[in-house]
Amino acid sequence: MRFQLTDDQRALRDGVRQLLARRFDSERLRAAVTAAGPGGAGPAGVCLDRALWRELGAAGFFALRLPEEAGGVGLGLPEAALVFEEAGRALLPGPLIATHLAAGAVPGAATGEVVVAAVDGGLVEWWAQADVVRGEAKAVSGEPADGAGREGVVPLGAVPVRSVDPLTPLHRVSGTSERATGPDPDPVAVLLTAAEQLGTAARACDLAVQHARTREQFGQPIGAFQAVKHLCADMLVRTEVARAAVYAAAVTAGPADIAAARLLADEAALRNTRDCLQVHGGMGFTWESEVHLHLKRAWVRAQRGGGVTESEEVLAAELVV
Known part of the structure; x- marks a missing residue:
């Protein structure tokens, strides 16, 4: 049995690497970190480049595993692993996985027009930015975020938590502890x-x-x-x-x-x-x-x-x- 990547998989990996090298190189990474500051991403989520997010959507990053008949790329989990490996190499910020999982269920997630963050009952990643969908559970139902379209949107009852990573904003949802046990992860x-x-x-x-x-x-x-x-x-x-x-x-x-x-x-x-x-x-x-x-x-x-x-x-x- 062969475990080598196919030519198509190599082309996909190389294409994503080239896209990120062009749109989120080391210079832009440092610019995002500088904008976020030592204390984190700040109240407006300034480290999330919405233009890049939409470009990722246009390139099929979020719709990678959606069937073609549903407007997706029609690829599988192995290809998704290659794409997310490249995102990890580039330190690409943002709730990439949550938005990827929401593609097909939340309008606009597949194209990068909507950013979907993860709420797991404890410390959560959150982009305090316009058009953010308030958590996967609510986003999948198709309900809009409270106050969507404004700068500085945050989850209801969420308290900002200082993050060790300046490009990963964190919030604590009211009524939960830092190590609260949530549902089994996907x-x-x-x-x-x-x-x-x-x-x-x-x-x-x-x-x-x-x-x-x-x-x-x-x-x-x-x-x-x-x-x-x-x-x-x-x-x-x-x-x-x-x-x-x-x-x-x-x-x-x-x-x-x-x-x-x-x-x-x-x-x-x-x-x-x-x-x-x-x-x-x-x-x-x-x-x-x-x-x-x-x-x-x-x-x-x-x-x-x-x-x-x-x-x-x-x-x-x-x-x-």
């Missing part, structure tokens, strides 16, 4: 989060290798030192193991496979970004560097539904059976 959302984490792991590995090749110490590149070589080699191994797991889970869509992929991808993202920061030294945590942004995004993603505890429970139940 397996597709768990897998696509793993794909984003895989993208971050791969990007962290690339950044570490690039820096190790160019940064000199004692008259030679730091990549010549054994300790740095080991760090980079371990990062590559973690990335490739996670990639195999994510791609396999996208093919089988089995709960245990998705749980394993999420565990491996979370570990790869968290450890790779940490090791990348170590390779860069203190400069990796400067505001101008993107290394610390990958680390912070990996931290935030790891807290989404389907993280360590939930995935371990899924695997344990599978082993008991």
